Amino acid sequence: MQSSSINQAAGVTTPAVKSGLRLLLLPLVILAGMGLSVEAGLLGPLGAQVGHLWATLSIFGVGSAILFLILLFSGPQQGPAFGELPRWQLIGGFLGPMYVVVLTLATPHIGIAMTMIAILSGQVGKSVLIDHFGWFGAPRKKVNAERWLALLLIVAALVLIARG
Template sequence: MQSTSTNTAAPVTAAASPRTFLRWLLLPLVILAGMGLSVEAGLLGPLGVQVGHLWATLSIFGVGSALLFLLLLLSGPQRGPSLDKLPRWQLIGGFLGPIYVVVLTLATPHIGVAMTMIAILSGQVGKSVLIDHFGWFGATRKRVNGERWLALALIVVALVLIARG
């Protein structure tokens, strides 16, 4: 018996399918990580008021460093970094992380978690669009189009609405 149905779907290339699957798998994880940042901001604000903003930041990074150290020990042999061979600009993130957390600790008690997070989001998306557009830091270039400008504008509108609400 022969089947009379025809497959009208576009052929899927072997390279595109796993990449698309990975993209859809990672998206919820990134959303959950973003939710974690909101929780972190909610915890850091009161902690900063109680113990001081710099001590709160140090405690967060201390706990995170201890956790990462434990994960490194449990994950088996790792190829360690060769810091002397890395371009120095790649280590800038080591300065940006604590600055970000100190700003969270300072801002959250005064403007609230929602306002802090949407303001951070607007800064992140705005700079991310530029990084993608120009291919800075080795990122794959992705030109800014109308949809990206609209998305950025909507985030700014959300920032204004949350500030007014």
């Protein structure tokens, strides 16, 4: 089954990303990743001062307020009503805060670099599986030698940072 038919079967419409757009998006995604490292550095001390759950709530509270303002001024949004969405798609609302709580707890004890590379290894490992099996309507991309090598190198980086 081709990736476009997989996406259509899952109700996902994702046009092919043009190479020019890909070149613009990669630096943006790298900057977003840098933002996560900054967030980890801020959350550790904040969690120590106000408690880990309050730190997580403050991060999500500020983010929700900013997103609310953006939505308020961006006009009507396309798509189905919130109640029409499949419930499994809303699991990210649970995973996001769990991620931030773990970030807040781990960073002061194992450091930002170790926390981020451990998160990266988990993200890439699970992403390879999601791509391979086409879970959640993602286009299927079989695990090949390059992907296994990339994952192995990330795990090697985790080991080297842990030892350093």
